[in-house]
Amino acid sequence: VQKGEKLAHLESQHLGCFVFKPNSKKRRISSTAEGDYFSEGKNDSEDSGLRFATCQLLWKQINSEMEKIQDELNKQLFDNLINFLRQSHSEFQTESTEWMCRMKSSEIPTAALVLGVNVTDHDLTFKSLSEVLQDSITPYVVSLQAKECPGIKHLLQKLMGQLMNCYVDVDDSEEEECVNISQKKMRCSMASLSQWYKDVTKKSGFETSSKKRTSSSRHWQSPPIVVIFKDMESFTTKVLQDFIVISSQHIHEIPLVLIFGIATSPMIIHRLLPHSVSSLLCIELFQSLSCKEHMATVIDKLLLTTQFPFKLSEKVLQVLINIFLYHDFSVQNFIKGFQLSVVEHFYSQPLSVLCCQLQEAKKRINSLSHNQCENIRSLPSFRRYVESQVSEKQIALLTEDNFLKEVTQTLLEDLNSYHENYFPVLRCLHVFTSSLPKYPLGKQIRELHCACLGKRVWETEEYGSAVQLMRMLAKAELVAILQKCVEIFTSSSGKQFSNTIEKMEEFLTRFQNLEVAETNDIQDVSVSSQNELQKKTDLYHLQKTLLELKESKRSKKLTKFEMLRFEVVDFIESLVRSYLTPAEMQTLNEVVYFNTANTLREHLNAAPRIALHTALNNPYCYLKNQTLKSDVGCISNTAPDICIAYKLHLECGRLINLVDWLEAFSTVVTAVEGKDLDSTATDQMDEIIHARFIRAVSELELLGFIKPSKQKTDHVARLTWGGC
Incomplete structure (x- = not known):
């Protein structure tokens, strides 16, 4: 009965989860403090300020050169995309025959941008692309990510929020997304977007508030709306289908252009979208520079x-x-x-x-x-x-x-x-x-x-x-x-x-x-060879020529x-x-x-298993607290709770009894000499130890060392094989 009560108490403790948001204000470190950091922990701290200034100047020069390289490598790709967007935009502007045909077929101009498997570099590419498009084509460039758009409502919310450059207020209880513009609420839909677009472009002399007209001022009459799907493969199929179908119904009202960021292959478009949906897109393929190049x-x-x-x-x-x-x-x-x-x-x-x-x-x-x-x-x-x-x-x-x-x-x-x-x-x-x-x-x-x-x-x-x-x-x-x-x-x-x-x-x-x-x-040889052939037609001269060829092969010059x-x-x-x-x-x-490869390898090529085992088995290695020093094989009661629980779980088999684990944890934690507590204080201490134990076990489960077991309800299963 006591075991059952303890397990129920443990489960009730385990259900609590509290989130504390960090302060959004970032603490800025002055350059003087950063310069002093160069001298910390060094016996020879001479010229640390000058070294820091030299390091900053050098990296500033390298970073400037790197930006130039990036711009040069992306120039051709961006130029092709700009030409594609200008063509689509000019067709909408002049209402040419081709655009009218596209309107009738409800096709959306779409650029399939194949960027490669180096996904971590895509954000920088899209950031540069957005800046280029805003400078030369349109002020309306929207960048969407799959994690921000789990549903079509969230997608429209992000779309309109970025376009209108205002705070989007969403009321979950009403199942409607509204945009607060000039103290008015507008429903997040393509119809409201179309109405908003007509309002901002109805003036013939349209100019954006932040940018002046350029040489291509005719494009500012009705600038296109460019929607960039950064990670197209990660979007839910239904979200993409719904957005494309809805957008195709309003393409004659809004000059919408889509850009799909693709990491694998352009065929992913046809795998994610059925033919009835992909036929609504007028797709043009663009290939970025290879990451190896x-x-x-x-x-x-x-x-x-x-x-x-x-x-x-x-x-x-x-x-x-x-x-x-x-x-x-x-x-x-x-x-x-x-x-x-x-x-x-x-x-x-x-x-x-x-x-x-x-x-x-x-x-x-x-x-x-x-x-x-x-x-x-x-x-x-x-x-x-x-x-x-x-x-x-x-x-x-x-x-x-x-x-x-x-x-x-x-x-x-x-x-x-x-x-x-x-x-x-x-x-x-x-x-x-x-x-x-x-x-x-x-x-x-x-x-x-x-x-x-x-x-x-x-x-x-x-x-x-x-x-x-x-x-x-x-x-x-x-x-x-x-x-x-x-x-x-x-x-x-x-x-x-x-x-x-x-x-x-x-x-x-x-x-x-x-x-x-x-x-x-060659010309002289050809003339002489003809004369010699006329002379050397008898058997004697033929045999002599063969012998000369054999000797020339033996002693080749x-x-x-x-x-x-x-x-x-x-x-x-x-x-x-x-x-x-x-x-x-x-x-x-x-x-x-710079030749210290080991230092660089430790920072960049991490070994998480070894690092975790070292941190949990020997916390002094990271915390540098003298009280955490202990003999090999001993468990110090001053160590963090997760370290105590980790060391105890190393002594168990494949299945760990939670109650026995708790008793061992309590024994280690309370192993303080010279303290006699009454019954009330003991009960309070037990509750505190229970909470600490539950937190330590939850952290170990989060790190992947244990998991709940279906074989026995009061046991957990180990997922590792002991020390490294």
Whole structure:
């Protein structure tokens, strides 16, 4: 009976659920406090404010460049969409024959926008699209999401609310949606929307209150209403069907245009909508840029350039690329990982104060303190540099700060020159290897970049295979590659490539002369062969010719083209060995390269099972409270309730008796020495412990460690297999 009463009490406690909404006002942290954060927990907090300012400035420049890249990549897609919308709008405006036919058939102009599986990037694309449409086509752009539109009433409510830019008041008791406009209530329906649209466009000189007329002012006479379904696949079929059917009945009154955001395939439209509904849409397909191509452009513009001093090491770059390829295909998440790398580098590396433009870095070197000079001396790359110097210079570098600063300026200049020479040669090598069979050095330039960053690429088997294939390139292909390489070196900022360009142009001239010589030789051979055939028709000359052919096959000589091709490949190899040395071999590479891949992996590639087990089994790891320290295997009564319940449930089998679990929990919680309580206080304590236990069990169920069992009503089933 007591067990039954306890279970009933537990169930009644479990039914309570309270929600407290957080304060909508966000606490803003001043830049001074953020700058101080760079110095927290660091023994060397020198120049923390300058490092923070440099980090902010660098990321501002990178973000600005990223926005330009985004606009350039989306330009063609947005231009096509604008042309589509303008065409539909002009047809409605001029009431042409085509639009009249569409009105009679009740077809709605619809753009099926295939964006790809990188769903996390879609919001940014739609935000940019809405801004472009509002600037050039219409002020009436509505963006809808499936989670906001479970029914047709909610969809119309969101539609009219965004269009009219006002608060929408919904009374659930009346089953009607009303819009409060000028203290009047209007029913949310397509008829009311049509009436509202007529009211706002009845003036011939219509202009929006927030935007002036542009060159395409004729479109402002009757601007279309663009409805964007961000995640078309997630919408309920009935909601889409009802909205399309209702809208088609009012298409002759409202110039409505739909845009479907599609992540998978355009066929999803016909899977979700029956033919009777899809026939009401006049669909045109638009394809966005592939996320892989987008990613390649971002890496090319942000990482493979000397524009920004900050660089990523091979391991860090590989972590970001693996997350992109094997998790989400999200370019925005890649950029966030890149941003995290920038922040971590400036936070953890005191010498990142020199991670700026070369001229500014030279000025900062002169003002370095003795502690910062010691930081330079402690760098592994600088130690290798000191060991390679003569003993007198070693002593000066380790004892004299002024001499160290002079050498540091020279070393930073060398590092900058290394990057100016590295990227053009890398692009040139990629032009040679990207067209080889089976791509021994990778198809994308990022793969070649990672290979060159990590080790001496010319010592790898893949490079040997690539060189062998390069020695078999056809003449036309080789000439085209050389022309691309000349363009790369001509546009580069490296100062040492003038001789390289001259050498490649010489190769091109020799190939051209070789082609002319071969043409003349072929003509001479054809004339002489005809004369020889007339003379050598007897058996003796035929046998002699066969023997000469056999001997020529045994001792085959290289042709002029083959010899020239070998020269070209050898020249490219010399460039690779000279300029594509690994970045970690460069002195002071730690100043500009972020190489802590483990830190980045912990933040971005989380292991939730291990993190949860660590937090619940050893809360001190996260809370850093000295009272939470306990011996291995012991359960501290000062630990959070969920930690106590978790440790106790690890000692149970597949089915856990709730009453026994509660008694064990109560024993641990009340295990406080020197406290004698009367019966009344004991009863109150039991009720409090019951409530705490129920909350802990509910949290464990929410996290997925247990679930209710149908075998026994007073038991729960475990869903895990103990510790990690």
